[in-house]
Amino acid sequence: MSAPRVFITGINGFAGSHLAEVCLSHGDRVAGTVMPGTSVEHLRAVRRSVELVRVDLLKPKSVSTALDRTRPNWVIHLAASTSVGDSFDAPHETIRNNIISTLNLLEAIRSGKTIKRSIEKIIMVASSEVYGRVRPSMIPLSEKTPLAPVNPYGASKAAADLIAFSYGESFGLPIVRVRASNHTGPRQRTGFVVPDFCEAVSRLEKKKSGRVMPVGNLSARRDFSDVRDIVRGYRLLAQKGRVGGVYHLGSGQARSVRSILNALLKMARQPINAVPDPKKMRPVEVPILVPDISRAQREVGYAPTIAWAQTLADTLEYYRQRA
DSSP states (O other), X not given: OOOOEEEEETTTSHHHHHHHHHHHHTTOEEEEEEOTTOOOGGGTTTGGGEEEEEOOTTSHHHHHHHHHHHOOSEEEEOOSOOOHHHHHHOHHHHHIIIIIHHHHHHHHHHXXXXXXXXXXXXXXXXEGGGGOSOOGGGOSBOTTSOOOOOSHHHHHXXXXXXXXXXXXXXXXOOEEEEEEOEEEOTTOOSSSHHHHHHHHHHXXXXXXXXXXXXXXXXXXXXXXXXXXXXXXXHHHHHHHOOTXXXXXXXXXXXXXXXXXXXXXXXHOSXXXXXXXXXXXXXSSOOOEEOBOXXXXXXXXXXXXXXXXXXXXXXXXXXXXXXX
């Protein structure tokens, strides 16, 4: 069997760059989209081994051209506006980027006869934020849990998830949907809780005094995973996932934001004082999100392998090198 041709949208992003490395390690032929004007720094280690296509996914003809050029077997759609926090300030941008890019990608595949013939699997990535505020009795979340997002990001990903479902049902596209839990690690930008904490710790470690870190809500509990585990899951789903299926990826356990902060403060080389800051509170907060990952474990052999303490240490070191 020849190596699959993998097409990753947003290949130069946080998760996309890690996924490219995983696919290359398996001998896959890898191509992906890069939004014009964005950096490919995350791909520095593998730049010569991947085919990059500069394309704006909001332009339908450009999407079709990119697929015609690369003729992939597996499409893994990661390009998106990914921040819950940013979505409150830029809802139009978040919804446009996440819904229209998905529609353009699926429509290009549906309408392109030669493209459609080559594609064996389309992995559509959503988020556990599609579930919104759930009752503690609903934890862990099933893939059948109703979608009820409470922020613009979650709403945009829920809509994209449903569009993907409709294209599978209506047009027979070989779609696998995945709802990933929070994931972090080296290369994740600030604007997310773990890199925000790591950036602050690495910066404050260098100060001689006044080492104070403003923080927001620390009570929220999430399933936090290492991005390197999550992207291995994406590839497993491309390889073995059931067409028409929907899967959760995560660690399967809850961690409070407070516990993450405390762990990073213990890793700090200098004492740092965390203080509440009302400006860092979101308009609406989801208290807990933890999915049941047993379907992915059972059907494709997914299993997290990286210790959470290692994830935090690696992410903190990434920011220390940039402080």
